[in-house]
Amino acid sequence: MARTVIALKPQRSALPIPAPSPKGAAGSLADARGRALRDLRISVTDRCNFRCVYCMPKDVFDADYPFLPQAEVLSFEEIVRTARIFHALGTEKIRLTGGEPLMRRGIDRLVAMLREALPEVDLTLTTNGSALKAQARALAAAGLDRITVSLDSLDDTTFRRMNDMDFPVARVLEGIDAAAAAGLSPIKVNMVVKRGVNDAQVVDMARHFRGSGHVVRYIEFMDVGSTNGWRMDDVIPSAEVIRRIAAHFPLEPVEAQYRGEVAERWRYLDGQGEIGVISSVTEAFCATCTRARLSTDGHLYTCLFAQQGYDVKSLLRGGSDDAAIADAVRGIWQRREDRYSEIRTAETARARKVEMSFIGG
Numbered sequence: 001m002a003r004t005v006i007a008l009k010p011q012r013s014a015l016p017i018p019a020p021s022p023k024g025a026a027g028s029l030a031d032a033r034g035r036a037l038r039d040l041r042i043s044v045t046d047r048c049n050f051r052c053v054y055c056m057p058k059d060v061f062d063a064d065y066p067f068l069p070q071a072e073v074l075s076f077e078e079i080v081r082t083a084r085i086f087h088a089l090g091t092e093k094i095r096l097t098g099g100e101p102l103m104r105r106g107i108d109r110l111v112a113m114l115r116e117a118l119p120e121v122d123l124t125l126t127t128n129g130s131a132l133k134a135q136a137r138a139l140a141a142a143g144l145d146r147i148t149v150s151l152d153s154l155d156d157t158t159f160r161r162m163n164d165m166d167f168p169v170a171r172v173l174e175g176i177d178a179a180a181a182a183g184l185s186p187i188k189v190n191m192v193v194k195r196g197v198n199d200a201q202v203v204d205m206a207r208h209f210r211g212s213g214h215v216v217r218y219i220e221f222m223d224v225g226s227t228n229g230w231r232m233d234d235v236i237p238s239a240e241v242i243r244r245i246a247a248h249f250p251l252e253p254v255e256a257q258y259r260g261e262v263a264e265r266w267r268y269l270d271g272q273g274e275i276g277v278i279s280s281v282t283e284a285f286c287a288t289c290t291r292a293r294l295s296t297d298g299h300l301y302t303c304l305f306a307q308q309g310y311d312v313k314s315l316l317r318g319g320s321d322d323a324a325i326a327d328a329v330r331g332i333w334q335r336r337e338d339r340y341s342e343i344r345t346a347e348t349a350r351a352r353k354v355e356m357s358f359i360g361g
Contacts, residue, residue: 013308014299014308014309014310014311014314015308015309015310017310017311017315017328017331017332018332018334018335019331020327020328020330020334021330021331021335029089029090029333029334030333030334031302031333031334031335031337032334032335032336032337033287033336033337033339035260035287035289035290035336036090036260037086037090037091037290037292037329037333038090038091038092038093038260038290038291039091039092039093039094039095039260039290039292040083040086040091040093040094040095040291040292040293040294041094041095041097041291041292041293041294041359041360042079042082042083042094042095042096042097042293042294042360043097043098043099043101043293043294043295043296043358043359043360044074044079044096044097044099044101044104044107044110044296045073045098045099045100045101045103045104045296046067046098046099046295046296046297046357046358047067047098047099047100047103048098048100048103048128048357049103049128049130049165049167050100050128050130050163050164050165050167051164051165052128052152052162052164053162053164053197054162054192054194054221054230055224055356055357056355056357057164058164061357068297072296072297073296073297074294074297074313074316076106076109076110076113077113078298078313078316078317079110079114080110080113080114080117081316081322082294082298082312082316082325083114083117083118083121084117084118085322085325085326085329086292086329087118087121088322088326089326089329089330089333091121091292092121092122093121093122093123093124094114094118094121094122094123095124095125095126095148095360096110096111096123096125096126097125097359097360098126098296098357098360099296099357099358099360100127100128100130100131101125101127102127102130102131102132102135103131107125107135107139108135108138108141108142109142111125111139111143111144112142112143114143115142115143115144116143122145122146123143123144123145124144124145124147124148125139125144125147125148126147126148126149126150126190127147127148127149127150127175128149128150128163129149129150129151129171129172129175129176130167130171130172130175131175132147132149132172132175132176132178132179133171133174133175133177133178136175136178136179136181136182136184137178137182139179139182139184140182140183140184144184145184146184146185146186146187146188147179147184147187147188148188148189148190149175149176149179149188149189149190150190150191150192151169151172151173151176151189151190151191151205152191152192152198153169153191153198153201153205154169154173154201154204154205154208155169155198155201155204156168156169156170158197158201159172162197176189180213180214185213185214186213186214186215187213187214187215188214188215188216188217188276189205189209189214189215189216189217190217190219191205191216191217191218191219192219192221193218193219193220193221194221194234194236195221195234195235195236196234197234199236202218202236202241202244203244203245203248205218206245206248206249206275207248207249209273210249210268210272211272211273212273213273214273215273215274215276216275216276217263217275217276217277217278218238218241218275218276218277219278220235220236220237220238220277220278220279220280220281220282221234221235221236221281222280222281222304223281223305223344224304224305224355224356232281235281235282237279237281237282238264238277238278238279238283239282241277242266242277245266245275249268249269249270249272250269250270251266251267251268251269252266252267252269253265253266254266254267254274259288260285260288260289260290262278262280262285262289263276263277263278264276264277264278264279264283280304280341281341281344284339284341284342284344285341286338286339286340286341286342287339287342289303289338291304292333293309293359293360294312294359295309295354295358295359296358297313298311298312298313298314298316299311299312299313300312300329300332301354301359302332302333302336302338303338303340304356304359305338305340306338306340306354306359307351307352307354308354309354309359310328310332312325312328312329315328
């Protein structure tokens with residue numbers, strides 16, 4: 001039976017920006033549940049050359065899909081300005097996402113601009129790896145610290161079917177090798193696991209990267225956006241992933257490196273590295289979430305599963321100074337109460353939410 005999806009245009013309406021709370025104006029910035037603002041994910045493009053079925057299915061993101069015109073996309077200067085403001089509010093890590101960020105022309109120049117402006121920030125990027133072989137050295141030279149590559153299968157037939165653009169897995173593996181050679185290590189390899197699609201390759205992925213220094217992270221199939229046909233029956237719980245791998249390569253748990261780390265870490269008993277699992281469906285980690293997301297058109301989202309964002313671009317382009325924009329971010333974050341994964345139901349899973357390709361993963 002064919003999968004039914006709803007053809008949606010990007011959701012561009014914005015929430016009103018609240019004023020900051022006088023009580024919380026000084027000191028560390030925390031939301032309504034006491035969570036700090038430590039991570040900013042910036043989507044630099046809403047376009048991608050893949051049509052992965054769980055993210056940008058081809059029957060929705062087709063030739064007629066209304067991608068953003070260039071005038072609506074944040075400029076490099078606007079991105080750097082926003083990053084500086086967030087850093088002053090306590091943000092320690094910036095991740096460039098998409099869409100596919102390597103499709104943004106001059107992405108290495110943006111990396112260099114961010115590195116010059118914020119030399120101490122942890123600067124990372126997530127990519128599908130398709131253009132990584134050609135760009136890895138330039139990204140490293142520009143000052144990128146690390147890279148994460150999305151790779152959902154090592155089986156070429158499965159991988160081509162999942163990216164739905166007939167792109168070979170070998171070229172992504174070449175990109176990973178190029179990134180490692182350029183010094184963008186340790187590399188994280190993200191595998192979204194969907195029952196009946198690629199779950200048979202879970203152990204193969206672990207076997208391939210064991211001893212390489214790279215870390216495979218298995219991600220539960222999530223109900224991000226409204227177009228990926230998510231069903232709970234398609235989710236492989238992380239506990240099952242761990243059991244499958246441990247049956248071949250014994251594992252032991254590793255403590256988190258910092259509060260709010262999304263991946264639960266496990267290491268091989270024989271010392272051949274580690275893996276991670278991201279379990280936002282079966283083991284919600286909302287209580288420690290410290291991430292904000294800036295969309296390609298400059299809207300701030302406080303949850304991956306949000307329905308609407310806050311229009312920061314209008315402040316950037318409307319004459320607001322940095323202090324006014326910082327106050328806006330304070331007001332937004334101080335009133336943040338998001339805990340979608342803790343309260344997920346069949347009804348909320350069907351609700352119209354922002355697409356992952358618009359705000360990054």
